[in-house]
Amino acid sequence: MSEFFVHPDIKKAETLPAEFYRNPEVFERQKEAIFYKTWQWVGDLDSALPGNGSVFPIIFLTPMAQEPMLLVRDKEGTPRCLSNVCTHRGNILAHHPGKMVQLICGYHGRRFGLDGQFKSMPEFEAAEDFPRPCDHLHQYPLKTWHRLLFTSIDPSFDLGETLSQMDERVGFLPLDQLKCDPLRSRDYLVNGHWALYCDNYLEGFHIPFVHEGLNAAIDYDAYETHLYLHMNLQIGISKGDSICFDLPKGHPDYGKSVSAYYYWLFPNMMFNFYPWGLSINVVRPHSPSQSKVSFYTYVLDESKLDQGAGADLDKVEREDEFVVEAVQKGLQSRHYHTGRFSPTREQGVHHFHRLLAEHLSI
């Protein structure tokens, strides 16, 4: 079994070896070691759970994890994330979003409250030692940040602290008004490993080489990277009179022309804030050589769409895919093993590789 190590000093460190991206066994290990231990963004309150009694079935990180979950808002309005699997013989409880007063399994009629507690079951009067605690539905942790929902299978860290660090810079925006616009949201199938897609996202080093249009809108020399524990942030500063945030007094970046806050949450999520709103990107692993990248669009100010760093995201995405898919091919070479990091431009990629190596060696 391969072990990975990334030196904490970026000046000395080597990138993760090609084997990390190529080996199907390493890909399989990531399910338990990384994706079961971390959080996934699973939607927003208004789209998934518009009222008390709403239920919304999801599959956690499909197709890699395939964990059937059910987002539920009980009659008091408390949101929860329950297992969507009946504790009798494993039937899926809810197939469609809707409103319910209780959950009734369509196979043999077992009933649960919207809090996941077992309520009743026909023909079980003679069953001994029944019901037991395991007859209730399993409850997963659910975090709400403004209107956005996050859950996890077995998290190794508390997401609340991480999310509150995002508030330091974007908390001044009217985030409680975030509304998903499905017409502006879309999926991309990328012929590359999910971590290669993140590697590319985590540095602005490639912008002058790969994104001519974006490079004209942002000041490459003023680009910033900030590292947190399970998150990092890249700040794009606008060039000339390109559109930027109207930052309030006392904001950590007050006085700077910030055109984009690019937050990345370990392992596979990006929260890109632009003056027009938020683009959430989720990279879902399909295989060691294929991933699906989904863009979810939340508009806060339509008048600022299609300007500056937040303009033409589809073109920027195609340009990124071209290099990610080229690297995927390059990593199949028997002569490429590992690379080095630019100490001034690749701090985000180094941070990601450190987290990946740490999680895989637990």
Ligand code: FES
């Ligand atoms: S599987 Fe649900 S009641 Fe039998």
Ligand SMILES: [Fe+2]
């Ligand atoms: Fe890019």
